[in-house]
Amino acid sequence: MPRVAQVPRELAFLPFRASRAIASGLLTKRMLRGRSWHRLLPDVYVHADGYQPDDHRMWCDAVALTLPPGAAICGRSAAYLWGVPLLDRRSPVSVVLPGTYRPRRRERVVVSYYRLPAGDITRFANLPVTTPARTAFDLGRLLPRVEAVVAVDALLARRVVRVDTLAGYLAAHPPCPGIRQLRQVLALAEPLSGSPMETRLRLVLVDGGLPPPVAQHEVHDHRGRFVGRVDLAYPRWRIAIEYEGDHHRERTQFRRDVARLNDLRACGWLVLRFTADDVLRHPERIIALVHQAVAERGRPTRSGGQPC
Template sequence: MPRVSTMPRQLAFLPFVGSRAVAEGLLTKAMLRGPSWHRLLPDVYVHVDGYRENDHRMWCDAAALVLPPGAAIGGLSAAYLWGVDLLPRTGPVSVVLPEAVRLRPRPQLTVTRSTLSAQDVTTFAGLPVTTPVRTAFDLGRRPPRTSAVVAIDALFNRRLVKPAALSGYFVDRAGWPGVALLREVLSLAEPESESPMETRLRLVLVDADLPAPTPQYDVYDAQGRFLGRVDLAYPRWRIALEYEGDHHRDRQHFRRDVARLNALRAAGWIVLRFTADDVLRNPTQITRLASQAIRERTLTGTRRSVTGTSAR
């Protein structure tokens, strides 16, 4: 009767080093070449049931197995592990290597060489990863500027890094590449921004020399009843600007949006709603409509008693 092969439990889900598994007697070289195992990197495998082509966490687990001592997962991959997903769908794993450390180039890895102290590296579920503040420092000085602001906003909003901590971190690193960009990014950062597209919408307005809007603004009517929270607001003129993502297409969400929009309009607010296509491909339409609304309110005056508060 043929022997039924079994899969070692320790190799069931996570990537592993093939030669190590063979040395420990868990597998044979012939088995590794079989259909049950998927090769991720040289000498790094995963069971076919655990393989997901676009699973960035799986690729981070695999990358950690080939990193030399002193290196760490960094950049957008570190942000992803800390809970901030700004990655493209099929992005490679970002790793940071000290200058003296060598690593063979691999298409699944994006390597940045930089000074990396022991204080800049911690562990996340056993993986070497740059600390939140070092992750923010690296992403905030990497162009383009808009992407840098998006990253810093997200890290601030998740309370992973405090603005003061990041400002203090680069005091002794003033000569590092990109620090001038990071200073500008910090001047534009907004911890209350709740999504990358909200940040992008805000920057469209700021870059057009319009006043900086207040994020996550709670609107109340004259009787103190809560009407809703808007993404961005010009309270002085009772103008709200909203980013409409795909989740707004859900029927229940759509109904709530309609009721909230009607309440805001009844209270005298102008509500401008924009999509990803507006933000990414037609920013002049956004600035034209926002400028027009401000101009109209400036000419007519806005004297109706409507109160609100920022989410700060």
């Protein structure tokens, strides 16, 4: 019976530099040519047990091994490491490099060139990554406007960064590209946003000329009993606006939604429900329906939308 090859513990799951492993006597060049190892980048390998081609974290680990001093994982990849998944797991790793360093282009790496202050780089699980404030700063100024608001909302909602922290970082930062947009993004940011699609729905309303809705509004009946929490609301008109994701199709969730909808209607609330298709492909329908609902509801109620 052939003997099973022993895999050094240091190389069992995480990417590693082949040259260092060979110099340490853990492997030989001949062993690396076998099926047990996968080449990720020049001089960077991973054992077959740790190879997951669509795992963004694995690629972050691999790319980090190639970064020079002063470089860091940034942008959406940094947000991913901070626990905010804004990208497809197959997306390339975003890094920022000092302007004087020019590596060869890599399929799995997207590079930006500028010098980061030392205080903007920290370590996460031993990886160099932009700080939460710097990550939000870059995403808010460099992504397209809607995606920028989605990113900042998600970072705020996960409590990776706070509005005042980001505002303070922006105020102290010297002028650079995208600052004007970031100010607009901060004005639109909503820490209570429940999901990226809820952020997109909210922006459809605001960009359609409607007042900013209240996020995660709690509705109570005339006795003060909690009835439900709605994604977005205009309390003075008792209009609730809900984003319906795929999870609402599950039987248990569907039953809960029906019961909650009936309770909201009993309290005099109008509930408008929209899907991803509405938000992404037919925003004009959303704007028209909500404008119509506001017109039909007329003036604000005396209660100002407090309990039902």
